[in-house]
Amino acid sequence: MLKAAELLRQGKHEELWQMCCGYLKLDIKEFMDIQKRLLLEQLELLNKSPLGNKIMQGRKPETVEEFRELVPLTTYADYCPELEQKNVDILPVKPAFWVRTSGRTGDYPCKWVPMTSKYAQELSVILYGVGILSCCKDWGDLTNIPKNIKILYSVAPRPYISGTFADLLRLQTPLYYYPSPEESEKLNFEERIKLGFQQAISQGMDYFFGLSLVLEMVGEKIKQSSTNTKSYSYIKNPKALLRLVKGRIKSKIAGRAMLPKDLWNLKGIVGSGVDSWVYKDKIYEFWGKYPLDMYSATEAGVIATQIWDHESMTFTPNLNFIEFIPEDEILKWQMDNSYQPKTLLLDEVKPGEIYELVLTNFHGGAMTRYRIGDMIRITSLHNNKLGINIPQMVFERRADDLISFMVIKLTEKLIWQAIEKSGIAYEDWVAYKQPGETVLNILIEPKKNWQGNESDVLSNIQEHLVVSGRSSYDESGIQEDWRDELGFTVELKLLPSGSFSNYLVNKQTEGADLAHLKPPHINPSEEVLSLLLSQTEELIVVTKTKQATKETVETKSDINTDKITA
Numbered sequence: 001m002l003k004a005a006e007l008l009r010q011g012k013h014e015e016l017w018q019m020c021c022g023y024l025k026l027d028i029k030e031f032m033d034i035q036k037r038l039l040l041e042q043l044e045l046l047n048k049s050p051l052g053n054k055i056m057q058g059r060k061p062e063t064v065e066e067f068r069e070l071v072p073l074t075t076y077a078d079y080c081p082e083l084e085q086k087n088v089d090i091l092p093v094k095p096a097f098w099v100r101t102s103g104r105t106g107d108y109p110c111k112w113v114p115m116t117s118k119y120a121q122e123l124s125v126i127l128y129g130v131g132i133l134s135c136c137k138d139w140g141d142l143t144n145i146p147k148n149i150k151i152l153y154s155v156a157p158r159p160y161i162s163g164t165f166a167d168l169l170r171l172q173t174p175l176y177y178y179p180s181p182e183e184s185e186k187l188n189f190e191e192r193i194k195l196g197f198q199q200a201i202s203q204g205m206d207y208f209f210g211l212s213l214v215l216e217m218v219g220e221k222i223k224q225s226s227t228n229t230k231s232y233s234y235i236k237n238p239k240a241l242l243r244l245v246k247g248r249i250k251s252k253i254a255g256r257a258m259l260p261k262d263l264w265n266l267k268g269i270v271g272s273g274v275d276s277w278v279y280k281d282k283i284y285e286f287w288g289k290y291p292l293d294m295y296s297a298t299e300a301g302v303i304a305t306q307i308w309d310h311e312s313m314t315f316t317p318n319l320n321f322i323e324f325i326p327e328d329e330i331l332k333w334q335m336d337n338s339y340q341p342k343t344l345l346l347d348e349v350k351p352g353e354i355y356e357l358v359l360t361n362f363h364g365g366a367m368t369r370y371r372i373g374d375m376i377r378i379t380s381l382h383n384n385k386l387g388i389n390i391p392q393m394v395f396e397r398r399a400d401d402l403i404s405f406m407v408i409k410l411t412e413k414l415i416w417q418a419i420e421k422s423g424i425a426y427e428d429w430v431a432y433k434q435p436g437e438t439v440l441n442i443l444i445e446p447k448k449n450w451q452g453n454e455s456d457v458l459s460n461i462q463e464h465l466v467v468s469g470r471s472s473y474d475e476s477g478i479q480e481d482w483r484d485e486l487g488f489t490v491e492l493k494l495l496p497s498g499s500f501s502n503y504l505v506n507k508q509t510e511g512a513d514l515a516h517l518k519p520p521h522i523n524p525s526e527e528v529l530s531l532l533l534s535q536t537e538e539l540i541v542v543t544k545t546k547q548a549t550k551e552t553v554e555t556k557s558d559i560n561t562d563k564i565t566a
Contacts, residue, residue: 004128005173013142020129023317024139024307027389028347028381034317035346036064038362042321043067045092045364051082052092055368068323072340073358073369076111076299083112083366093364096120099164101298113299115164119319119363123301124171126316131169131207133307134268134292144267146206152196153177154210157185161298166209178205193218202240205264212271212291215260216279219286223257261288270294278416280310295395297374299367300359304393312379312392315346319362322346323369324355330399346391349378354396373399403433403440403522410440410465412522418464422457425450428500430524430532438488443532445495458492465490495532503531 007016023031040063046052047060055074061067076083082090086098095114115123135144155162158181167181177184178199184192193214208215247262254262269283271291284290295304295313300320304313315322323343325333333341343358354377361367375396382389397411415431425447432441442461446452503519519528 003172004125008142008145008173009147013140016142017132017140020125020132021139023390024314024386024388026317028391031315031317031390032345032347035321038318039064039067039321039360042092042360042362042364046368049092050090051079051366052368054082054090055079067369068343071369073371074367075371075373079366083114086112086114088114091364091366093118097164098159099161099298100159101161111298114366116364119301119361119365120168121171122318122363123165124168126302126319127165127169128172130270130292130294130302130305131268133305134207134270136308138308146267148176149173149207150176150178150200150203150205151207151209152200152205153179153181153184154193154196154208154214156189157181157192161296161301162210165296176203178203201243201263202237204243206267208266208269208271208287208291210271212276212279212283215269215271215283215287215291219260219282222260222263223286260286268292277413278420295376295393297359297372299370299372300361303357303359307383307386307388309383309386312383312394314383314388314390314392320365320367321360321362323358323360324349325358325371327354327356330356349381349391351378351380351391353378356399371399375399398522403431414465415440415442415461416521418461419444421464422460424452424457428518430519430521430528432523432529440488440490441493442490443493443495443529445497445499448497454492454494458490461492462490493533499532499534502534503528506531 002010004016004020007013007019018025026034043061046056047062055078056071059070061070081087088094091114093116096117097120098112098114100113101111132142132145136142151166153166155166157163158167163181163184166175166177169175178196179187179192183195187195197218243263247258250262251258264287266287266289269287269289269291271293276291276293280290290310292310293306293313294302296302302316302319303322304315306313323345325341325343329341329343333339344355349355354375357372357374357376359367359370359372361370375398376393377396379392379394381391383392397413403410403415410431412431416429419426419429419442424444427445427447429442429444431443433439434441444457500519519532524532
């Protein structure tokens with residue numbers, strides 16, 4: 001198989017599109033035919049391996065139906081200690097390398113996942129296709145792909161999956177990363193970002209791959225510091241100086257502060273994670289282009305991706321066998337963990353329904369009927385506008401990232417949207433509930449210069465959650481009738497400046513893993529809360545009684561705990 005770069009050089013554009021994005025032309029039957037064929041190939045490998053014998057409990061299914069009926073659903077604990085210890089002797093195929101993600105406190109320090117050379121090759125093709133989709137306007141469009149691709153490297157280094165993605169792209173095309181993956185692995189996150197942008201201001205930049213949050217932060221910083229940037233500091237770097245001068249001219253003509261889009265004309269932006277939708281409008285304002293959202297996981301590579309309309313995502317067929325657990329089946333399992341939830345296939349899902357994903361690696365991978373821990377929503381069975389005949393999806397939430405008050409269900413996404421719409425400029429936030437209480441607790445650290453009114457912020461947050469409840473067909477958000485019945489309230493605590501940065505320093509001092517430096521937004525542990533709630537601040541409480549619609553504001557005070565030391 002020719003590399004993508006060679007097909008591009010030879011002008012074989014249709015062949016390149018078919019190789020990297022051909023799944024967009026499949027109908028659902030063709031998609032399922034690929035899924036079932038590759039699963040049967042995987043079963044032959046699993047049936048001969050010690051790991052397959054363990055996971056499938058001695059059973060040797062030979063058909064798709066037998067596989068789904070006989071093989072239990074798994075979590076990472078089912079693969080321990082073998083994968084944790086990188087035991088290659090038990091695997092279906094010897095891996096080319098291992099990738100890792102975060103683990104669970106008390107269970108395992110991290111999750112190691114093997115990746116075979118065949119899987120890596122297939123994944124590299126999909127990743128190049130994602131790059132195409134991030135910069136095209138329609139099928140067949142390759143006008144924005146330069147011969148020498150320059151990408152800002154803002155992701156976690158190898159062996160994390162994001163750094164592995166960056167490395168695998170080089171299987172398909174020569175790339176210039178700022179900084180290089182080899183340099184990045186020697187630097188911490190802040191040093192990596194700083195060096196990357198220093199190199200990009202001099203050498204230029206075509207693509208961004210990484211955290212959407214980074215683009216928003218850099219855009220805001222350039223906007224705020226544009227009037228203070230001294231051109232003479234770049235006197236020894238003519239390329240950087242010229243780029244800066246041109247950027248200032250563009251911004252003055254536009255009558256505004258300088259923005260990143262004045263310095264770089266990005267061909268494409270590829271982001272991943274729950275924060276992409278939060279920052280997409282700001283990214284467009286700063287960078288002149290919307291980010292393309294890619295749904296991926298360490299255990300499963302690229303599961304789905306947006307295309308050039310930047311709407312819902314389309315599943316990829318050739319990396320994993322995909323199953324879907326309906327919500328009512330999850331509820332049965334939650335009531336009785338010995339219950340084996342039933343699954344659906346992609347040709348059986350319904351639009352508007354929410355499902356938990358179950359994935360089985362192809363090409364000799366290890367993960368088998370693996371509960372990845374993510375909930376997705378099927379938005380439609382087709383993308384009629386673009387002629388795509390595969391069900392479309394959006395990421396809904398982590399399976400455990402739900403704050404539930406019986407019929408009132410609040411996800412990270414809903415709470416984050418409410419905070420974004422509240423008008424507060426903030427550093428970060430967390431939300432949680434105490435067992436047995438009907439109170440949503442939200443902790444927010446405002447930015448230093450924010451001058452807003454706390455009670456207005458809380459009222460705006462609550463109002464947005466209520467609006468979400470009125471308009472949601474999946475019963476997420478605050479349902480007004482049930483809010484009254486449950487006596488549901490929202491409490492907001494504004495944290496002092498530096499709370500989250502002090503938390504990060506504290507975890508770094510403890511030697512915490514990269515993936516554990518930032519606290520989870522939803523239901524953080526008592527340890528996390530004790531670190532964040534280290535100083536007394538005003539607590540604003542908004543309640544709504546059954547008898548009246550008026551809101552009351554109360555002031556409370558917390559007991560001081562030990563201060564965080566940086």
